[in-house]
Structure formats: C-alpha cells, structure tokens
Amino acid sequence: MKQYDTLVIGGGPAGLAAAIGAKKENGEVLLLEREQRLGGILKQCIHDGFGLIQFKERLSGPEYVERFIQEFLSLNIDYETLAFVIKIDKKEGFYHVSYVSKKGVCEVTVRSLIIATGCRERTAKQIQIHGTRPSGVFTAGCAQHFVNLLGEKIGNKCVILGSGDIGLIMARRLTLEGMKVLGVYEAKATPSGLTRNLVQCLEDYQIPLYLSHTVTRVFGEERLNAVEIMQVDEKMRPIEGTQEIVECDTLILSVGLIPENEITESLGIALDLKTKGPYVDDYFMSSLENVYICGNALHVNDLVDYVSESGLIAGKNSMRQHVSTQSVSIDLSDDFLYLVPQRVSVHDVQESMFYFRAKKEMKAADLLVKVNGKEIMKRRYKNLKPPEMEKIKVKWEMGKISENDHIEIELKEDLCVK
C-alpha cells in the first residue's frame, strides 16, 4: 500500500495551500479532488476582489486560485482529480484511506489527514418554503455554476432570497447578463453580506433590498411563476396579513453556508454548534490526533485569503514530529458569534492566531484575554459586524499553556460610543 505523510482531501484554495505547506516541510503529500479540475469554488467566482490581503492585488477567483495551482504543480505534489474518499480507518497511529478514482478503488496509508472539503449551501428544504416543486429554484452557487461555467441563461425575472455575499454578487451578475432582478429579500433586520457588496452589487444597479422580508411559498407547476413574500418579526416569524405575490420565473437562494462535515463526522470528531464545523486547537488539529481541518470546512470565511492562510498553517503543522491532543478550552463571552480555534494546545507557545465574529453590530467593543483571571491582553475594536470576520494574534506572556490554565476571551460592547 502506498504511504504518504499527509493526505489532503479537497483541491480548492484551502487544500492547495495545505498541500503546498506540507510539501515545503519536506512531506510526501497526496491531494484528492472530487471534481475534474483543481480550484474548488473559485473556478466559478469570476468576480474580482480576491487576494487583496495575500497578494495586495484585486484578482478574480480564477486568477487567485490558478496562482496556487501553478505553485502546487511546480512542487510536483501527487494528486488525483475525480477522486472521492469512501472510507477512513485508524490503525496503529496511521490512517488507512480508501478512495475511488479513474483507477478504481485505491488505498493509501497516511500519518496526517487534512480535511479541506469547503462548505455547502443551505437549500430550500432548510428554510421551510412551502408550495410546489417547480424548476427555477436555485441556490446562488448553483446559479453561478450554470451562468459562469456553462454559459446558460437561467431565466428572465428573478427574486433573490438572502443577502449573503454570493446572493449579492449573483444579483449583479444576472443583471449584467440581461436578467431582471426584482429584489433581494432578507429575513434578518440587517444585511448578511459585506457592505461594499451592497454598494457595488445592488445600489449600482438599482436593485432593491428588503430587510425583514422572506419568501414563504413558491408557485408554478413546471416552472416557477411567482413567489409569496411576507414580512417577518424580530424572531423571523412571518407576520400574518403581509402576504404579497411577486411574479418571477427564478428564485435564487443565498441563505447561508455550512462547513462540509461528512468526513469529519464519520471520524467521530466533535462539532462546534457555533461554527457548525469541528473544534480545533491552535494548530488547526481536531480532537483526533493528526487530523487537521482548514478553510471553509472549519468555519465559513468571508475572504479566501484567510482560507489559504489556514490551509498553509494546517499543512505545515501536519508535518510536526511531536503531537499532543491535550488542549484547554476557551471560555467565550456571549457577545461572540464564534471564535476559532476553540482550544489552545498544551505546549510551549509564544502566540496563537484567532479568528472571530461578533454576534451583533457593535460601534465599539473591547476584546479581553484572561489567563487564570489575569488580563494579558486588551484590544479595542470599532464597527464590529457579524458578516466581517476579525483576526487577532494573542501573545501568551507566560510562554506556555498548561492543562490547568483557564483561558477566557471576552468581548465587551462599549455602549457609550454611538
């Protein structure tokens, strides 16, 4: 059976960076991708704005990911496309992995696994839309695939549910391709996507945004011909009497992304209800020894630059000699939507990198880090918004984390600032 140091599952931005990271630590690396081409979702994200942090340039999705593909290929890393992992067994400190590819059923033995399987879109089933099952209802990513990769026209008059970034970007894209976008409806009272996308995707094209509104029903036999829109209250419950019928032949759903956990769950790795992805320590290692998670499989990022960054770190860490699953959890205050990594490994450590989102919009807030009740760090934030992820480097004064240390991270809103 062929052996590798590290197996990377997924050939998108996280997986490519992970494979590069492990290879640069002199690892024998295999990468498996289930699609025909490397690049993941960025293949169809033809809009620009990628790479501003990583390359200080505004790149389109294909341009961004093809830079990584080029580097990946130049390192002569083993990889297979159209390959799908079907089984993973742990035996004597190694993982036996079975996968299907053009070669048939293959098996490899690896020391480390990196799960870089990205995320999935939530679908109509998960948001309780009633009615018939006509064609013309797409997730935003599915519509993007049809339009950008296959060059298909998907309809004429369209309603978009959800103000996530892909929904906003598709509103602009479909308008440019000659479709009429009647409006973007958002059940929450605040937009989900980045503010700049509200400006350059909706305002620029005079596409209306309706907050606290949702689609409650679809109509149509063969093809969608209308949707029912209702206003919702602060608990997102439809308000009786606000029904409105909007004629359209296309409904695009941009109602959130969730980490792809199929492999993670099959391995029995514990999931965080906040991120809906697995728990990891500051090495991006899960509760299972030598299994690393990175990119959107860990938590849904808003910028691909951070996805690549986490991949690179996970890749490097997968080649560590001494690995311990011992870690301490972090007590998180209620004002966080989530914080990743959720645990800090018990080891000599100078600093750890954390990514977080606030639960609600805050004009000003202080982030406090305490170890055993003693404040070791404080940082002021302005204009925190849930759609915009923040990053913070925490320096551990004591230079190590022991198993009995109690770590608290608090986010305190300063209500005096308006």
Next chain:
Amino acid sequence: MREMTCIVCPNGCHLTVNETNDEILVKGNLCPRGKDFAIQEIHHPMRTITSTVKTVYKEVPTIPIKVSKEFPKERIFDVMNQINHIQVDYVAQQGDVLMENVLGLGINIVVTSNILKETIHE
C-alpha cells in the same frame, strides 16, 4: 455632506464627504485610497466589471474575463454589449487581450483563466 461606503477593499470604510468651494474633506477612511475613491465617486464614479465570453469549444463553453481598468459607471451596459459579441476560437490563456480599447474607453478585455489551455489539447 454625503455618506458613502468605500468599495476599494473588503474593509468597506464608511466615509463622510464634505465638499466646500475649494476642498473635499473625507473622513472615515483607513487608507489614502479611500480619499481618492470618495473624490472620484463624487465627480465621476468609475467601476470595473468581470464577465464571461463564449468559446467554440464544447468542453469549455465560456471563459472568464475582466476589463483591464476602471471606466465610467454609466457605460457598464455598453461594455457588456461588446463583451457579449466576443467568441473565442483559439486556446486563449490568462492575460490574453480579446478586445482592445473598447468603445474608445481605454480599456481592454482580458482573459482571467487558463481553463482552455488546461482542458483543450489540440
């Protein structure tokens, strides 16, 4: 006073712009690009676009493109109309210019992917 969101980078700074007789005062920008954006946005909003163009290859029916730089916002649909007339009949690569100086705006249509090179082997 005008308020606007800077679209230069994902920070999306909230800008307040005060225009007096001889000066434009911009507040809220984290970097100098925010000021440039605000001044341009007031006088003549510029944008870039990305899209796809058709190819003659069945396996790769479309390839992604961008315009080489910003152009006046009100010309977006005119430029789209030009893009929609392009059909690529060779194995184009990232960086190839498919159309030069579109509508005299000083912008080129540039390929942003190597998907043809990767997929089509003639």
